Amino acid sequence: MTGICGLVGPETGETATMLERMLDTLAMRGTSRRTVKVKIGNTSYVLGVRESPSFGAGGLFSNGILTLAIDGYFCDDAIEKFLESPLPGSKAFREFYKSAGAYAMLGVSGDGLVGGRDPVGQKPLYYGSDKGVVLFASLKTALTKAGIANPKPVPPGQIVSITNSATSTDDTYRLENIDEDNISEESAVEKLGSLLTESAIKTVPEGSALAFSGGLDSTLVALAAMLTSRKPELFTVGLENQPELQHAQQVADQMGLPITVRELTKKEVVDLVLDVVQATESIDPTVVGVSLPFYATCQMARAKGLKHIVAGQLSDELFGGYARFEELAGNNATIKREVWESLVTASANDFEPGDKVAVTNRLDLRCPFAYLPLVQYALRIPAGFKVRVQNGQPVRKFILRKLASSWGLPASVVDRPKRAIQYSTGVMNVLEKEAKNRGLGLRDLFQEQVA
Numbered sequence: 001m002t003g004i005c006g007l008v009g010p011e012t013g014e015t016a017t018m019l020e021r022m023l024d025t026l027a028m029r030g031t032s033r034r035t036v037k038v039k040i041g042n043t044s045y046v047l048g049v050r051e052s053p054s055f056g057a058g059g060l061f062s063n064g065i066l067t068l069a070i071d072g073y074f075c076d077d078a079i080e081k082f083l084e085s086p087l088p089g090s091k092a093f094r095e096f097y098k099s100a101g102a103y104a105m106l107g108v109s110g111d112g113l114v115g116g117r118d119p120v121g122q123k124p125l126y127y128g129s130d131k132g133v134v135l136f137a138s139l140k141t142a143l144t145k146a147g148i149a150n151p152k153p154v155p156p157g158q159i160v161s162i163t164n165s166a167t168s169t170d171d172t173y174r175l176e177n178i179d180e181d182n183i184s185e186e187s188a189v190e191k192l193g194s195l196l197t198e199s200a201i202k203t204v205p206e207g208s209a210l211a212f213s214g215g216l217d218s219t220l221v222a223l224a225a226m227l228t229s230r231k232p233e234l235f236t237v238g239l240e241n242q243p244e245l246q247h248a249q250q251v252a253d254q255m256g257l258p259i260t261v262r263e264l265t266k267k268e269v270v271d272l273v274l275d276v277v278q279a280t281e282s283i284d285p286t287v288v289g290v291s292l293p294f295y296a297t298c299q300m301a302r303a304k305g306l307k308h309i310v311a312g313q314l315s316d317e318l319f320g321g322y323a324r325f326e327e328l329a330g331n332n333a334t335i336k337r338e339v340w341e342s343l344v345t346a347s348a349n350d351f352e353p354g355d356k357v358a359v360t361n362r363l364d365l366r367c368p369f370a371y372l373p374l375v376q377y378a379l380r381i382p383a384g385f386k387v388r389v390q391n392g393q394p395v396r397k398f399i400l401r402k403l404a405s406s407w408g409l410p411a412s413v414v415d416r417p418k419r420a421i422q423y424s425t426g427v428m429n430v431l432e433k434e435a436k437n438r439g440l441g442l443r444d445l446f447q448e449q450v451a
Contacts, residue, residue: 001364002058003029003050004069004125005142006106008113008162009133011044018135018146019048025142026050029071029359034060036067038108043165045113047106057364058103065109066092071138072103072123073364075202075371090114090161097157097173100202100372102365104154106136112163119175120314120370121156121347124355128152134162139356140281156347177340181380188381189402192374196403199371200224208232208308208366209301211294212259213244213424214251216397217312217321219413220404221368222255225310232310234259237296239269239426244419251413260300264293269430272296274449279360280353283446289422289431291353298361309358313350314369317342318378319397320386321418328387329394335383343379 003026009015023033030050038045049069051059057073063082066089070079078099085092089109093116096105102122106115115136117125127136128148136154137143143151154160157174160167204225212218212234225232236248240263252259269292276292277283294311301309316322320335322342328335351367358365368374385399395401396418404414422428435445 001029001052001359001362002069002071003027003138003142004058004071004104004106004136005048005138006069006108006113006115006136007046007048007133008043008165010042011039015044015133018133019046021145022135022137022142023048023050025145026138029138036060036062036069036108038067038110038112040110040112040164045108045162047108052362063092065089066107067109068093068105068107070103070105071125072101072118074099074101074103076100094159094173097159102367102370104138112161114159114161115154116159116173117154117156117347119157119173119372120351120375121153122351122355122365122367122370124352125154126151127154127160132165134167153348153352175343175375175379177336178376178379180336180382183382185385185399185402188385188399189406191377192381192399192403193407195371195374195377196220196224196368197227199368199374200228200230203366203368203371204228204230204232204310205308205366206230207306208310209297209304209306209363210234210310211297211312212236212248212252213421214248214413215312215416215418216400216404216413217315217369219251219255219409220400220407221310221312222257223407223409224368226255226257231257233257233301233304233306235262235297235300236260237262237264237293237300237425239264239266239430242424242426244424247412251410254410260304262296262300264296264425264427266430268296269427270434273431273446275360276357277446277449279357281356282353283443283450285431285442285446286422287349287353288442288446289428290350290420291357292427292431293421293425294354295357295361298358298363302361302363307362307364308366309363310366310368311354312369313354313367314343314346314375315397315400316418317346317350318369318375319400320383321397323418323420325387325396326394329389332383335387339383339386340379343375
């Protein structure tokens with residue numbers, strides 16, 4: 001849990017102020033601050049970092065040639081290898097892309113500045129320029145406070161290099177919509193199960209919280225963690241008397257895992273809107289609707305003193321989980337294209353808001369379905385395994401349901417229809433009624449909170 005920022009420009013009082021404004025705005029992502037500067041000619045290349053050492057993820061690292069500000073984690077010893085690496089700056093930076101993880105990085109060396117994010121885009125990183133100064137930061141508001149009018153996200157997997165004030169990009173590590181494999185359902189189920197348990201080992205720390213609904217995704221993640229000798233503590237939220245809460249409790253009891261249930265009042269839902277809008281930096285109705293119950297879940301996990309929150313994000317994108325996939329059943333070419341387009345937008349729609357909500361609550365977000373080897377394999381699974389017509393009805397996430405069945409999960413999980421969290425928790429109904437009562441649309445309601 002770290003906030004990072006970078007600046008390329010002349011060394012003036014104005015650029016120093018820009019850097020300080022970014023670091024001030026990133027305070028929610030770390031308690032202490034450090035900066036590193038490299039000057040080449042008349043241009044300064046500067047890193048800033050806000051870090052919380054007690055979390056042990058991210059921070060400032062140097063191999064004597066390249067200094068890195070890292071937000072996130074790697075699933076192997078990538079940082080240790082970097083610290084011993086004699087490679088020059090840009091090559092040392094690229095070595096990290098051989099490792100799975102969730103990360104955003106900025107680095108400075110005698111070659112200039114280099115930056116990038118993991119290929120899935122699990123950690124936020126934005127950039128913009130003004131008056132010949134280029135800025136990077138973990139939050140859009142950090143850039144707007146420094147004078148950038150329209151910050152843009154660094155594309156996942158893309159490496160941005162600035163040398164002698166000239167900018168270049170490298171898309172070598174960006175995900176590709178690769179061809180499907182000619183495989184059987186049985187082998188796909190077996191491989192997915194192996195990768196999900198491997199992911200649990202790599203991404204789920206012992207003693208983590210897990211955002212749990214008792215649905216297919218969160219239950220598979222919980223079981224994968226259990227199969228690898230991790231016992232996450234489950235948390236679920238919903239409106240008072242929402243039937244989904246009872247279901248989550250029943251599934252947790254069947255699995256023998258502790259669960260904390262929080263029943264939200266309508267007032268609590270409305271009162272959380274400001275916090276969620278500020279945390280996510282968004283007034284998009286879907287982003288706010290999805291993030292609000294997750295925010296309440298993170299509050300519970302933090303109150304218990306936990307440091308990591310695990311979620312089932314990316315399952316819907318990879319395996320055709322959204323309602324719109326039903327009408328595509330049987331049209332495999334279109335399903336494949338829609339899966340890819342959903343994956344491309346997942347960073348902005350899911351990971352960036354989710355990370356910001358978790359960090360605001362002093363938690364580190366972990367997403368086992370976003371484990372890079374699993375993502376790359378899922379893209380090769382035939383579309384017909386993801387959405388299928390069975391007994392005259394379209395079945396979304398078919399192959400995941402086969403995995404859940406092979407792992408012995410009950411029919412109440414395997415066959416449970418997918419419902420978007422903002423509706424299954426009852427949150428969206430409250431927000432829509434509140435907006436209607438005020439004579440506003442949802443965007444206007446959310447904008448009113450931060451005006």
